[in-house]
Amino acid sequence: MLAANGIGIVYGGGNVGLMGALADAALAAGGEVIGVIPEHLMALEVGHRGLTQLHVVKSMHERKALMADLSDAFVALPGGFGTFEEFCEVLTWSQLGLHQKPCGLLNIHDYYTPLLTMFDHAVSEGFLKPENRKLVLAGEGIGEMLAALRSWQPVRVEKWLDRNTR
Numbered sequence: 001m002l003a004a005n006g007i008g009i010v011y012g013g014g015n016v017g018l019m020g021a022l023a024d025a026a027l028a029a030g031g032e033v034i035g036v037i038p039e040h041l042m043a044l045e046v047g048h049r050g051l052t053q054l055h056v057v058k059s060m061h062e063r064k065a066l067m068a069d070l071s072d073a074f075v076a077l078p079g080g081f082g083t084f085e086e087f088c089e090v091l092t093w094s095q096l097g098l099h100q101k102p103c104g105l106l107n108i109h110d111y112y113t114p115l116l117t118m119f120d121h122a123v124s125e126g127f128l129k130p131e132n133r134k135l136v137l138a139g140e141g142i143g144e145m146l147a148a149l150r151s152w153q154p155v156r157v158e159k160w161l162d163r164n165t166r
Contacts, residue, residue, distance in 0.1 A: 001142050003031030010070045012063065013037030013055070015048040018077055023048055036067045064089060068099065073149050075104045078111040094135050095157075102152035104137035104145050112138060131157045 002009065009026050011019050013035025023033045027050060034053045038060055041047070047054060057063050068074075068090060076087040091103045105112040116138055122128035134155050139145030 001146075002026055003029035005146065007146075008032035008034065008052075010034045010036065010067050012041075012067070012082075013047050013051070014041070015046045018079065020048060022077070023051065027051070034070055036063050036070070038063050068093070071101065073102045073104070073152075075106055075145060075149070076112075077106050078108055084115075091135060094155075095132050097156075100154040102137055102149050103135055104139060104148060106142070106145050107138045107140050110140075129157055131155050 003026050008031060009023060011023060011033070014020050014037065015023075023035070026033050032052045033048075034055070035048050035051045036055045036057060037047045038057050042056060047056070055066060057066060064086060067086075074087065074090045076083050087103065087105070090099070090101075093099050094101065094103055105116065107113060107116070116136070119128065119133055119136055123130050123133050132155065137145070137148040137152060139148050
């Protein structure tokens with residue numbers, strides 16, 4: 001579906017797991033797939049050698065910066081600590097105004113529902129502004145996620161903190 005819509009993929013460059021399978025499927029459909037992998041993970045993750053482009057960088061910091069520069073949007077598929085950390089970092093960059101790109105969670109089988117609930121809880125407890133909560137898109141399937149990405153408008157919060165409340 002991504003390749004058919006002219007949407008390329010920028011990801012961590014591995015040849016394993018869910019993202020490796022996504023890369024293979026996109027390539028098989030004629031899509032563009034760009035990987036960015038640090039040197040120390042090349043052997044561990046078995047860097048994908050069949051990609052449109054594979055950038056080997058020195059560090060995780062370089063990896064995330066280059067992936068962010070190459071991307072027009074950020075979508076997290078179900079994953080673990082690395083996925084959570086990378087998503088929350090680009091989300092924070094959006095909150096800080098460092099980019100104006102949509103950030104979404106592909107909530108397949110309600111995988112991210114507990115995290116979305118946590119974001120809502122942060123709003124109700126006053127740790128997150130409702131406007132910033134709107135930075136997080138969610139979709140149960142790729143069609144729903146693509147529609148959310150296409151209709152997304154940047155969120156601007158002028159004032160982060162009001163010392164007279166809470």
